[in-house]
Amino acid sequence: MGQGEIEVTAAASADGPGRLSANHRHQPNWSFDPQCPVRDVLDRIGDKWSTLILVTLANGPHRFSAVQRAIPDISKRMLTQTFRDLERDGLIARTVFPTKPPSVEYCLTPLGETLLEPLTVLVRWADRSHTAIRNARLAYDGTS
Amino acid sequence: MGQGEIEVTAAASADGPGRLSANHRHQPNWSFDPQCPVRDVLDRIGDKWSTLILVTLANGPHRFSAVQRAIPDISKRMLTQTFRDLERDGLIARTVFPTKPPSVEYCLTPLGETLLEPLTVLVRWADRSHTAIRNARLAYDGTS
DNA sequence: CAGAATCCTATGAGATACTG
DNA sequence: CAGTATCTCATAGGATTCTG
Numbered sequence: 640m641g642q643g644e645i646e647v648t649a650a651a652s653a654d655g656p657g658r659l660s661a662n663h664r665h666q667p668n669w670s671f672d673p674q675c676p677v678r679d680v681l682d683r684i685g686d687k688w689s690t691l692i693l694v695t696l697a698n699g700p701h702r703f704s705a706v707q708r709a710i711p712d713i714s715k716r717m718l719t720q721t722f723r724d725l726e727r728d729g730l731i732a733r734t735v736f737p738t739k740p741p742s743v744e745y746c747l748t749p750l751g752e753t754l755l756e757p758l759t760v761l762v763r764w765a766d767r768s769h770t771a772i773r774n775a776r777l778a779y780d781g782t783s
Numbered sequence: 784m785g786q787g788e789i790e791v792t793a794a795a796s797a798d799g800p801g802r803l804s805a806n807h808r809h810q811p812n813w814s815f816d817p818q819c820p821v822r823d824v825l826d827r828i829g830d831k832w833s834t835l836i837l838v839t840l841a842n843g844p845h846r847f848s849a850v851q852r853a854i855p856d857i858s859k860r861m862l863t864q865t866f867r868d869l870e871r872d873g874l875i876a877r878t879v880f881p882t883k884p885p886s887v888e889y890c891l892t893p894l895g896e897t898l899l900e901p902l903t904v905l906v907r908w909a910d911r912s913h914t915a916i917r918n919a920r921l922a923y924d925g926t927s
Numbered sequence: 928c929a930g931a932a933t934c935c936t937a938t939g940a941g942a943t944a945c946t947g
Numbered sequence: 948c949a950g951t952a953t954c955t956c957a958t959a960g961g962a963t964t965c966t967g
Contacts, residue, residue, distance in 0.1 A: 863949080
């Protein structure tokens with residue numbers, strides 16, 4: 640399986656995650672149902688901050704404020720909330736050090752580390768393609 | 784570069800896309816600024832429908848209604864809007880066939896196809912990991 | 928320092944009805 | 948069929964203030 644040929648059935652593997660619907664044999668022979676596990680997970684990852692936080696934690700544990708510095712425009716509210724969500728999903732772990740002013744450290748769990756590969760592939764693509772995308776936008780906006 | 788070692792500098796390659804900030808040499812020596820190209824692109828891909836639509840178009844051109852069938856709960860409004868955004872970003876192309884009831888076909892552009900690899904890697908991860916995530920959620924909710 | 932609690936607003940997104 | 952046009956609502960997320 641190279642690059643041009645994509646196995647769409649990846650979204651609908653044998654054990655049922657793809658939640659197959661009326662299979663017409665060809666054409667749209669699968670669908671992304673609302674409670675499809677792929678969507679369930681992607682919806683969570685697809686928020687504004689999760690990816691950024693996970694990639695930030697890619698090179699080791701970081702403290703609350705360290706992550707905030709790495710992502711300048713995230714508010715403490717959103718940072719806390721996203722941390723909780725990621726922790727709930729088992730992607731990051733929270734460690735509290737009972738020092739004078741308490742310090743908290745966040746790090747990736749083994750599960751979270753497995754997400755790094757897909758994410759960095761995506762980030763690298765974004766990095767490589769942003770110029771082409773910007774040009775496309777300019778062209779589109781100019782044409783309209 | 785295997786799996787455990789992630790090159791975070793992917794978000795800040797040589798030509799500047801990572802938008803380096805105050806480089807303290809170690810620790811948080813980079814940051815995701817608001818107008819960082821990576822974020823610019825990720826924010827768009829990270830909406831509720833883009834990924835689903837792109838993966839749907841992975842196996843060939845689809846008509847408006849065909850995509851709608853593949854993603855049952857998307858409204859025409861959102862489908863149209865997301866199509867426009869993806870077209871503007873140069874990821875998909877729109878072709879109108881002037882038949883009696885007009886039919887429109889959407890397909891990936893070459894640029895859009897390059898996004899398929901990152902996306903399917905992510906989808907496959909979601910497919911593999913959703914069980915672990917669900918369990919983590921149950922454990923977390925139980926603990927609290 | 929690392930949050931928790933409120934308050935408030937922008938916008939993502941559904942429902943419905945109309946059209947070339 | 949493939950949209951466009953409104954209307955409406957939920958909620959993601961920002962700003963601010965307070966605390967162990």
